[in-house]
Amino acid sequence: MGVFFYHQHIGAVLASYTHLKWLESTDVFGAVYAVPLFFLISGYCIHLSNIKYLQNNQELPLRQYFERRFRRIYPPYLVALIFSILVNQLTGEVKHITLPDLASHVFLLQGFTVSYFNTINVVFWTISIEMAFYLLYPVFYYLRLHCSINFAMLVALAVSSISIFYFFFSAHLNYPQMFCVTNIWFGWCCGAFLAEKKILKPASLKRPVVGFAYGIIVLLFTVLKLYPQPRTVLLDYQFDILIWTAPMLWLIGKENWFRSQGSYFLRVMSAVGLSSYSLYLFHSPLIAVKNYLVHSMLPPKLQMLGVVAGIILIPVLTWFSYLYIEKPFMTKKQKSIVNA
Numbered sequence: 001m002g003v004f005f006y007h008q009h010i011g012a013v014l015a016s017y018t019h020l021k022w023l024e025s026t027d028v029f030g031a032v033y034a035v036p037l038f039f040l041i042s043g044y045c046i047h048l049s050n051i052k053y054l055q056n057n058q059e060l061p062l063r064q065y066f067e068r069r070f071r072r073i074y075p076p077y078l079v080a081l082i083f084s085i086l087v088n089q090l091t092g093e094v095k096h097i098t099l100p101d102l103a104s105h106v107f108l109l110q111g112f113t114v115s116y117f118n119t120i121n122v123v124f125w126t127i128s129i130e131m132a133f134y135l136l137y138p139v140f141y142y143l144r145l146h147c148s149i150n151f152a153m154l155v156a157l158a159v160s161s162i163s164i165f166y167f168f169f170s171a172h173l174n175y176p177q178m179f180c181v182t183n184i185w186f187g188w189c190c191g192a193f194l195a196e197k198k199i200l201k202p203a204s205l206k207r208p209v210v211g212f213a214y215g216i217i218v219l220l221f222t223v224l225k226l227y228p229q230p231r232t233v234l235l236d237y238q239f240d241i242l243i244w245t246a247p248m249l250w251l252i253g254k255e256n257w258f259r260s261q262g263s264y265f266l267r268v269m270s271a272v273g274l275s276s277y278s279l280y281l282f283h284s285p286l287i288a289v290k291n292y293l294v295h296s297m298l299p300p301k302l303q304m305l306g307v308v309a310g311i312i313l314i315p316v317l318t319w320f321s322y323l324y325i326e327k328p329f330m331t332k333k334q335k336s337i338v339n340a
Contacts, residue, residue, distance in 0.1 A: 001272065001315075003123065004283045006030025008311055035126055036240035039184060040248060042130060043191025046137055051199050053141075060141045069134045071329045074108075077127055079325050080281035081105055084121040087285035091292045117175045122284050125179070132181040133188050140189055149196055153189060160186035164234045178233055187241030194249060205249065217242045271319060278321035279314070286314045 005011070011026035053060055085097060097120065103109075104116045111117065111128030118125050143152035163182035170177055197205050204210070221239040224232055259266065290310030298306045 001276070001279070002030035002034035004030070004279055004314070006034070007122070007284060007287060010311070033240055033244070036187070036237065037244045037248070038126070039130075039133070039188050040191040040241050040244050042133065043188040043193075044195045044248070045191075046134070047141075047192030048195040048199065050141060051196060054145060054196070055200075057145070059145065060138050062138060065138070066134075069131075072326075073127065073131065073134075075329045076278060076281055076321065076325045077108075077124075078106075079321075080278075080285075081120065081124070083282065084124075084285045087288050088120065091288050093288060111179065111181075112176050114174050114176055121281075123280060125175070127281075129179060129181050129184075133185070136181070136185060137192075140192060144196075149193060153186075153193055156186045156189040160184065160238065164238070167234055168231055173230070173233070179237065183234060184238055184241060187238050190242060190245060194245060198249070198252065214246050217245070272315075275315070275319045275322040278318040278326060282318050282321055283314055286310075286317060290314065 006027045007030070009027060011023050011028075014026075015021055015023040050060060050065070085102075087093075088097070101116045101119055104113050105120055105124060108128040108131050109116075110119070111125040111132075140152050140156065143155055159182055163180060163185075167173065167177045167180065167183065194205075217239065220235075221243045224236045224239055228236070258269070287310075290307070290313075294303050294306035294310065
């Protein structure tokens with residue numbers, strides 16, 4: 001929802017109409033912090049779903065794991081890719097898509113290319129990075145199972161440190177270098193670390209050393225924001241992930257409070273959560289369609305009303321995407337797991 005809010009520039013629009021300059025800053029969450037939070041939540045959820053194997057001292061069932069990840073991510077992504085291409089042709093935003101561009105997106109390589117990083121759909125680069133995290137997770141799980149969670153985290157820290165150090169001396173930093181999966185692997189793994197501690201050793205999260213570690217994160221995060229440098233962007237994104245560790249744990253601890261707010265509240269929040277992947281995939285082309293239709297079909301006096309109606313309608317449309325594109329593959333996934 002934060003990314004959707006930002007790509008609509010809702011904060012800036014509200015600021016221009018109300019003359020309240022501070023409203024522009026509400027776009028910052030979607031622009032800067034929403035995707036890092038997404039990566040942290042991803043690491044948390046992926047490891048959380050596999051802790052049952054750790055508890056039984058089992059190896060990660062790789063075939064089942066990769067099948068689950070593929071069914072969950074790729075089918076709606078492929079539909080969104082086709083839809084984005086059609087919208088680009090309709091609106092004229094991208095007049096011609098080259099075969100290498102298409103191939104990089106079909107095989108989820110766009111996040112590792114300079115030329116095709118965000119050509120077809122501005123958010124697709126994160127899906128390629130996310131899939132790379134899924135490919136790396138079995139390594140993390142293996143280290144955790146055969147060594148310890150602390151050792152697995154030290155390896156992740158070493159990988160990210162070496163990767164950041166390597167790109168730090170690059171002559172011209174580009175997007176694939178700044179957001180390279182190895183740069184931010186440690187931040188993603190922190191989500192997995194929190195999931196394990198929350199489920200297996202919740203008392204350890206209340207130790208003073210945890211608060212001290214988060215204090216260091218806040219301090220370095222603040223310094224990087226107050227004194228930005230061209231090269232520190234590599235570290236900056238890591239801390240954009242780590243800064244969410246404490247707020248996320250706090251919110252998870254409020255689950256009973258959320259449940260106490262009533263069934264209607266839960267249904268709305270659950271609907272937002274369930275359809276959030278579809279909203280993320282489809283919102284950019286849907287915004288383009290909305291803008292195209294509003295400006296080509298409505299008189300100037302009604303265009304703002306059309307924009308507002310579109311903003312409301314897009315999450316509704318993506319709810320149906322969840323029901324009829326995502327959910328059928330999730331159901332097949334569950335059946336295949338039962339059969340296995």
